[in-house]
Amino acid sequence: xxxxxxxxNIGWRSPVRITASVYSALFLREAxxxxxxxxxxxxxxxxxxxxxxxxxxxxxxxxRVRTMGGVDVFIWLMVGMLAFFMFRRTAMQVxxxxxANQALFTYRQVKPVDTVLVRGGLEGFLMVIVASLLLxxxxxxxxxxxxxxxxxxxxxxFGLWLAGMGFxxxxxxxxxxxxxxxxxxxxxxxxxxxxxxxxLPLSSVPQPYRDWLMFNPVAHGLEAARLGFSPYYxxxxxxxxxxxxxxxLVSIFLGLALHRRFALRLVTQ
Amino acid sequence: MIIVEDVxxxxxxxxxxxxxxxQGVSLTIPxxxxxxxxGANGAGKSTLLRIIGGVDxxxxxxxxxxCSVSWPMGFGGGLQxxxxxxxxxxxxxxxxxxxxxxxxxxxxxxxxxxxxxxFDEPVKTYSSGMRSRLQFALSLAFDFDVYISDEVTATxxxxxxxxxxxxxxxLADHASIIMVSHDEGTLRQFCLAGIWIHDGTAQWxxxxxxxxxxxxxxxxx
Numbered sequence: 001x002x003x004x005x006x007x008x009n010i011g012w013r014s015p016v017r018i019t020a021s022v023y024s025a026l027f028l029r030e031a032x033x034x035x036x037x038x039x040x041x042x043x044x045x046x047x048x049x050x051x052x053x054x055x056x057x058x059x060x061x062x063x064r065v066r067t068m069g070g071v072d073v074f075i076w077l078m079v080g081m082l083a084f085f086m087f088r089r090t091a092m093q094v095x096x097x098x099x100a101n102q103a104l105f106t107y108r109q110v111k112p113v114d115t116v117l118v119r120g121g122l123e124g125f126l127m128v129i130v131a132s133l134l135l136x137x138x139x140x141x142x143x144x145x146x147x148x149x150x151x152x153x154x155x156x157x158f159g160l161w162l163a164g165m166g167f168x169x170x171x172x173x174x175x176x177x178x179x180x181x182x183x184x185x186x187x188x189x190x191x192x193x194x195x196x197x198x199x200l201p202l203s204s205v206p207q208p209y210r211d212w213l214m215f216n217p218v219a220h221g222l223e224a225a226r227l228g229f230s231p232y233y234x235x236x237x238x239x240x241x242x243x244x245x246x247x248x249l250v251s252i253f254l255g256l257a258l259h260r261r262f263a264l265r266l267v268t269q
Numbered sequence: 270m271i272i273v274e275d276v277x278x279x280x281x282x283x284x285x286x287x288x289x290x291x292q293g294v295s296l297t298i299p300x301x302x303x304x305x306x307x308g309a310n311g312a313g314k315s316t317l318l319r320i321i322g323g324v325d326x327x328x329x330x331x332x333x334x335x336c337s338v339s340w341p342m343g344f345g346g347g348l349q350x351x352x353x354x355x356x357x358x359x360x361x362x363x364x365x366x367x368x369x370x371x372x373x374x375x376x377x378x379x380x381x382x383x384x385x386x387x388f389d390e391p392v393k394t395y396s397s398g399m400r401s402r403l404q405f406a407l408s409l410a411f412d413f414d415v416y417i418s419d420e421v422t423a424t425x426x427x428x429x430x431x432x433x434x435x436x437x438x439x440l441a442d443h444a445s446i447i448m449v450s451h452d453e454g455t456l457r458q459f460c461l462a463g464i465w466i467h468d469g470t471a472q473w474x475x476x477x478x479x480x481x482x483x484x485x486x487x488x489x490x
Binding site: 013017018021022024025026028029032033036037103104105106107108109110264265267268 | 322323324325326340346347360363365
């Protein structure tokens with residue numbers, strides 16, 4: 001934001017004030033777009049993950065098994081899927097933030113990184129609502145949904161949200177610079193559902209393949225969230241929540257640095 | 270005052286850098302002086318406007334804005350199609366730090382735009398004239414020193430053009446406009462000076478008529 005352009009009779013505002021007002025305006029705008037973009041958009045926003053989980057749970061409980069790794073399969077699946085969505089939805093929303101908001105860069109105050117951070121924040125906020133809805137629903141069905149270690153669950157979910165932010169930050173710049181990489185990233189994201197252990201327990205994968213799968217930070221976050229719900233869960237022995245946070249720290253730093261370095265390339269045509 | 274110093278600009282294409290659009294544009298636009306940009310299609314008028322407005326950056330050279338400059342009003346830029354006119358207006362007020370007098374500003378914008386109930390309809394349902402009414406109303410809601418218009422007046426009807434003109438006349442003691450237009454009447458009505466953009470360079474004329482003459486004489490007969 002160039003200083004002089006806001007001096008004069010429009011009144012000078014400090015950069016922090018400008019950023020704060022841009023963030024709040026963007027947040028309201030993004031939220032509004034999400035709930036009003038199509039018919040019943042607000043309904044699908046909340047119930048798409050709900051249906052997704054309900055469908056999987058139905059298949060598992062009716063056809064296959066009752067317990068998974070020593071815990072209720074209902075809770076196992078639901079927590080895993082919620083944790084996975086926390087990562088994937090945040091990553092996807094953040095990735096497309098700059099391209100979807102191209103029209104806004106007409107206003108000098110709005111920087112690409114603002115749209116990215118606000119979108120990520122909004123998605124985290126929405127996922128908290130979705131998770132509460134689902135857990136509430138499960139409680140009504142008679143499942144014990146109170147986590148044994150709530151802090152560990154929050155830690156896992158927050159780590160996955162951060163990892164989604166970091167991943168999206170990096171990818172949003174990279175795909176803008178080299179659009180072909182967008183295709184490659186789509187290939188990576190599709191099997192992520194399977195290799196993160198959302199519907200198949202990773203602890204049943206033999207070595208050395210499990211070590212390979214555990215390079216994926218999402219798998220660690222998922223297992224940590226499940227372990228937080230029930231301490232008797234047979235989690236993957238290689239589980240390390242700090243790996244998720246290390247990944248987040250590095251990728252967020254890299255993503256912000258890329259946004260800083262290529263700020264002009266993202267707005268110019 | 271706006272100082273443009275040796276601005277060079279070319280765009281990236283899929284096949285590497287494109288040809289130079291602007292090659293060494295140097296200008297000083299004095300305060301309170303309304304200027305019209307003239308040139309053929311593709312000469313770089315919009316590019317120069319975007320650079321002056323700070324939305325795009327030159328590859329070489331620099332722009333110094335010693336006054337408050339509006340965002341470039343132009344086709345569709347800055348409006349989100351799925352949101353209503355009112356929601357778009359609220360967004361623009363908020364990013365300009367007018368959260369505290371939001372309702373008055375919105376009322377002003379609604380009154381100036383005169384698009385009736387369409388103000389609460391999604392912008393994607395607007396005609397191009399309604400869009401330009403909304404864009405003009407939006408930027409006039411803030412006291413900028415310089416307003417930048419990229420052919421927004423072109424799609425407005427006569428009544429709207431007159432309204433925009435009289436609004437500008439009221440501002441004339443402290444504000445000015447930099448505009449691109451292909452309509453001579455509009456240019457003569459709004460602007461005092463002219464800039465002719467030709468072959469990647471810009472030439473300043475104190476009188477808009479001289480700029481128009483120079484432009485016309487360059488055209489093949």
